[in-house]
Amino acid sequence: MKQTFALISTYSSDEFGICSALYELGGMVVIHDASGCNSTYTTHDEPRWYDMDSMIYISALSRNETILGRDSKLIEDILETAGKYRPRFIAIVGAPVPYMVGTDYRAIAKILEEKLGIPAFGFDSNGMQYYTRGMRDAFKAIAERFALTREISDMSIDERPIKVNLLGVTPLDFGMTGAADSLKKWLLDHGMECNSCFAMGSSPEEISKAGNADVSLVVSYGGTGAAKVLKERFGIPYVFGIPFDTAQLAEELKKMTTGNDLGKVAVIGEQISGLSLAESLKDLGIDSRALCMTDHIRDPRVNPAGMDFRYAPEEDDLIRELADVDTVIADPLFKGICKDKRFLELPHMAFSGRMFERDIPDLIGKGEWLYERIMNEIKS
Amino acid sequence: MLKIAVYGKGGIGKSTTTSNLAAAFAKLGKKVIQIGCDPKADSTMNLLKGKPVSPVMHYYRDHDKEPERLDEIAKEGYGGVLCIETGGPTPGLGCAGRGIITTFTLLEDLELYETFKPDVVLYDVLGDVVCGGFAAPIREGYAEKVLIVTSGEKMALYAAGNICSAVKNFEDRGYARVRGLILNRRNVDNEYEKVKAFADERGLEIVADIPRCQDINDFEDRGMTVIEGNPDLPISRIYLDLAEKLLKEDGQEV
Numbered sequence: 001m002k003q004t005f006a007l008i009s010t011y012s013s014d015e016f017g018i019c020s021a022l023y024e025l026g027g028m029v030v031i032h033d034a035s036g037c038n039s040t041y042t043t044h045d046e047p048r049w050y051d052m053d054s055m056i057y058i059s060a061l062s063r064n065e066t067i068l069g070r071d072s073k074l075i076e077d078i079l080e081t082a083g084k085y086r087p088r089f090i091a092i093v094g095a096p097v098p099y100m101v102g103t104d105y106r107a108i109a110k111i112l113e114e115k116l117g118i119p120a121f122g123f124d125s126n127g128m129q130y131y132t133r134g135m136r137d138a139f140k141a142i143a144e145r146f147a148l149t150r151e152i153s154d155m156s157i158d159e160r161p162i163k164v165n166l167l168g169v170t171p172l173d174f175g176m177t178g179a180a181d182s183l184k185k186w187l188l189d190h191g192m193e194c195n196s197c198f199a200m201g202s203s204p205e206e207i208s209k210a211g212n213a214d215v216s217l218v219v220s221y222g223g224t225g226a227a228k229v230l231k232e233r234f235g236i237p238y239v240f241g242i243p244f245d246t247a248q249l250a251e252e253l254k255k256m257t258t259g260n261d262l263g264k265v266a267v268i269g270e271q272i273s274g275l276s277l278a279e280s281l282k283d284l285g286i287d288s289r290a291l292c293m294t295d296h297i298r299d300p301r302v303n304p305a306g307m308d309f310r311y312a313p314e315e316d317d318l319i320r321e322l323a324d325v326d327t328v329i330a331d332p333l334f335k336g337i338c339k340d341k342r343f344l345e346l347p348h349m350a351f352s353g354r355m356f357e358r359d360i361p362d363l364i365g366k367g368e369w370l371y372e373r374i375m376n377e378i379k380s
Numbered sequence: 381m382l383k384i385a386v387y388g389k390g391g392i393g394k395s396t397t398t399s400n401l402a403a404a405f406a407k408l409g410k411k412v413i414q415i416g417c418d419p420k421a422d423s424t425m426n427l428l429k430g431k432p433v434s435p436v437m438h439y440y441r442d443h444d445k446e447p448e449r450l451d452e453i454a455k456e457g458y459g460g461v462l463c464i465e466t467g468g469p470t471p472g473l474g475c476a477g478r479g480i481i482t483t484f485t486l487l488e489d490l491e492l493y494e495t496f497k498p499d500v501v502l503y504d505v506l507g508d509v510v511c512g513g514f515a516a517p518i519r520e521g522y523a524e525k526v527l528i529v530t531s532g533e534k535m536a537l538y539a540a541g542n543i544c545s546a547v548k549n550f551e552d553r554g555y556a557r558v559r560g561l562i563l564n565r566r567n568v569d570n571e572y573e574k575v576k577a578f579a580d581e582r583g584l585e586i587v588a589d590i591p592r593c594q595d596i597n598d599f600e601d602r603g604m605t606v607i608e609g610n611p612d613l614p615i616s617r618i619y620l621d622l623a624e625k626l627l628k629e630d631g632q633e634v
Contacts, residue, residue, distance in 0.1 A: 069512060102481045102512030104519055107553035114552070124485070 005315050007336035011294055012172055012350045014125040016041035017134025017222060018093050019056070020170040023048055025142065026204050028055040028087035030078055032103065033095030035060035045353050047176045055087050066097055071108055075115075082116055088204055089145065091138070092122035099126035119145040131172055131350050132221040132270065132295040139167060139198045140225025143210060143233075147226075150211035150234045157214055161188075162378065163195035165216040165230065167238070168223025170200065172350040173270055175360035182364035183219070186243050190371045198226055215239060215378050217370075220272050221295050237377045240302045242276040243367020249277075249344065250284040253327065256342045262286065263326025268318070268334055269348055271296040271309070277329070278307045279369060288329070291321050294350075304373065332356055381493070382630040385503040385517040385556060388529035389539035393564040395423045396596060396605075397529050398504040402427060403607035404616075404623035406459025408634055410499040413492070414461055415483075417517055419468020419476045423504040427457030430603030435467020436483045450490050458608045462496055476506075477513020484516055499632060508539055509546040518547065518556035525559035525626075527587065530578075532563075532571030537578050544582055560587035562622075567592050588622040591615070 015031065019042045022029050031039055035058055042056045043049050059074050082090060090112050092105050105122020112120040121141045125134050153160060164187050169180050180200040187194055195213040196206045210216075216227045216238040227238040253262055265281070265288035267274045274290035281288050282305075289308040296311050303309055312318040319337050327342040328334065331351040335343055347356035386398045395416070402414040416423025421435040433455035439447050447453045457463045466483040468476040493501075503517035517523050526547055530540040540561065547558050563575045563586050572589065579586050599609035606616045624634045 100475065100478055102477055102516060104512065104515075104553065106520055107550070107555070110520070110554050111552050 003314070008315060008318075009331075009333040009351055012041065012131035012353075013127045014123075014129040014131060014134030014137075015093050015095065015127055016045070016350075017131030017136075017170075017172065018091065018123055018125055018138040019134075020046065020131070020172050021135045021138035021199055021222060022091055022142070023054045023170075024052065024199055024202070025089075025207065026055075026087060027089035027091050028057055028078075028082055028085060030057045030059060030074075030090060030092045031095060032059045032074060032092055032098050032105075033061055034097065047171050047349075047354060047357065055085055057081055061095075061097060066101055069101070071103065075108060075111055078112055079115055082112075082118075087118070089118055090116065090120040091141070092120075093134075094123055094125045096127045099124065121145065130294040135168065135170060135172070135220070135222025136225040136295070139222060140229055142198065142207060143226035143229040146204070146208040147210040147230060147233070148208070151209075152212070157378065161191055161193040162215065162374075163213045164192050164374070165195050165210050165213040165226075165236070166197040166223075167216050167218045167226050168220030168272075169197055170220075170222065173220045173222070173273060173348070174200070175347070175349050175357060175362075177360050177362035179362050179364055182362050183217075183243075186364055186367065192374070198223060211236070215374055217241070217374065218272065220270055221297060224297055237380075239370070239374050239377045240272050240275075240297070241279075241367070241370040241373060242273060243365065243370045244276050244280040244363045245365030245367070246277060246280040246284060246363065247366075248361070249329065249346075249363070250281060250286055252344055253286065253329075256327065256344070262342070264289065264324055265327045265329065266291055266322060266325040267346075268293070268328065268330035269346070270294060270350070272302065275303055275307050275309060276367075276370070277363075278309075279305050280367065282307070283369070289321070289325065291318060293318060305369070381498060381501065382525075382626060382632065383501045383503075383523045383556075384525045384527055384559070384626070385505055385523035386527050386529060386562075387505050387509070387543045388562075388564075389508075389536045390506070392529050392531060392536050392539075393590075394529050395504055396426070396600065397562055397564060397590070398502050399424060399426045400596075400605045400607055400616075400619045401623055402461045402500075402502050403458050403605040404619040405500045405502075405627070406461050407607050407611055407620065408623055408627065410627070410632070411497065412459070412461045412500045412502065413496060413498045414463055414502045414504065415487075415517075416463075416465040417480050417483075417503055417505045417514070419466070419471075419479070419506070421465040421467040424457060424461075424463035424465060426600055426603060426605050427461050427463055427608075428455060428603065429457075433463045433465055435465040436486065437467035437469060437479045440482075441470075446486060447490070450492060450495065453486075454492075458605065462498070475513070477511040477516075480513040481516050484522065500627075508542055515546070515550070515555070518550070520554040523556045526556050527559055527562055529562045529564050530575060531566040532568045532574040533566055536566075537574065540578065544584075558582075558584060559626075560585040562587060563589045565590060565592050587625065588618060590618055 109120040184194040196210040230236040331348040
């Protein structure tokens with residue numbers, strides 16, 4: 001049955017993806033929706049909410065405002081609030097009701113930008129698309145509006161560390177495991193350095209210097225929009241992948257069987273994460289299939305090693321792709337369709353929220369194949 | 381790229397005017413797209429010899445998924461004009477305005493402009509700007525100019541006035557501007573004077589004066605525009621002149 005998930009959870013919505021991407025960047029995120037529990041993705045479900053301030057504004061859209069198309073009230077409210085809190089930018093996040101009546105966020109943002117003198121942009125999110133798309137659009141907007149200049153070092157890349165943008169880092173895909181720091185360390189260990197991280201642990205100033213990078217590393221689908229902007233604007237090449245150290249995972253997998261017979265293995269998750277896990281496991285002698293339910297990249301460069309990748313948008317598709325699989329690595333909430341299989345838990349916040357937050361491992365490490373790929377891209 | 385939205389009171393001749401204008405642009409060697417934005421989905425009929433294109437909303441209804449290719453929802457008609465109809469929901473149900481926005485989003489996703497590379501895009505819109513969906517064709521990135529079709533009849537001018545007001549309200553949003561009026565005559569008394577007075581009051585130009593003409597009806601009965609039927613007729617010349625004028629304003633060669 002289409003768009004019906006009877007046995008498993010569903011991935012986070014586009015609204016969540018936008019909010020998660022923008023959380024640390026000093027803007028005011030306006031969720032244009034009725035008041036109520038529609039903002040949990042910026043509060044209870046947002047792991048940074050408890051330790052880090054972020055400006056979130058709920059428009060509390062009413063029935064009459066919807067029917068009468070009172071965009072002017074939204075604009076006045078934002079002007080008043082922004083005047084008080086002085087955000088770096090305004091981002092309007094659409095919700096189902098304004099989506100259905102065709103609210104023109106681009107036009108509203110244009111008016112706000114003229115009146116406030118700060119960047120303003122809006123997103124046609126509707127709560128019915130995946131977080132991946134929301135994150136992609138949010139990082140794209142940030143790159144478009146803030147990465148405006150490029151300063152190139154006089155020294156060649158043989159004489160200095162290679163500057164890398166990390167694109168697509170949020171708790172939704174990486175949890176609160178310190179993965180952003182681990183990625184930065186991995187870069188340093190390989191003679192590179194983080195130029196900007198979209199967007200965990202990077203200041204808005206660092207983000208605005210994204211144009212200074214030698215290369216971008218796209219670590220999730222959410223980073224693709226910004227990667228394309230930086231490529232088109234400054235010619236910065238980009239590579240897809242995450243350097244995973246899967247030795248521990250492989251050990252746990254092998255413990256599940258006697259005689260090393262795992263049979264067919266499948267990894268379910270976000271595309272780049274799934275492919276990178278599969279590629280790392282392959283180095284350890286474990287062949288696996290990457291299955292992805294969310295938005296995915298069709299560019300063949302995302303999978304140069306030719307891993308077995310399958311897009312399975314519906315629960316039924318996923319069940320079909322798992323039919324010949326013996327062992328599954330996935331978020332625990334996928335167990336509902338894996339009852340007859342060996343199952344290794346790998347929690348994914350975009351799928352199960354904070355339920356298994358403490359069990360999310362930081363797998364960043366090794367990844368020599370990715371280092372080679374980055375070097376090849378730079379040299380080409 | 382010249383992008384024009386055509387508005388006007390229901391039944392005033394918007395689709396006839398738009399498709400004749402599309403045919404005129406094509407006759408002048410231009411690549412043209414005409415997008416019918418009326419749930420009735422009859423905008424492009426006279427460019428297709430009466431064999432209509434399947435509307436986008438019908439595709440959604442029949443297949444319960446998004447079209448993946450342009451040829452599933454577009455059809456080339458006279459002079460290579462690419463014809464698209466948004467269509468609409470089951471009459472009395474759903475939301476026609478949302479259907480228009482959905483169609484526009486889909487056309488962006490299918491990279492219509494990038495792949496077809498048109499010189500001219502015409503949006504043939506429902507009679508009035510009744511809600512957000514029907515303003516979609518004049519939003520930033522779509523039409524840049526609005527042509528309003530009117531006769532000298534009171535209700536046609538009333539509708540034209542409403543459209544002018546709506547467009548004016550959108551000035552700070554970067555939407556399209558009203559380029560002028562097309563007088564589509566119904567032979568009411570002092571018709572030109574009435575429309576001229578209306579235009580002068582708003583600082584608008586009457587960009588074309590189209591007489592009532594039996595040739596239009598005769599060729600419509602055969603599923604074609606007068607441009608296709610007989611480009612040498614005086615009535616065809618009026619459409620061709622208007623097309624030339626608009627192209628020159630846009631800096632395009634004629």
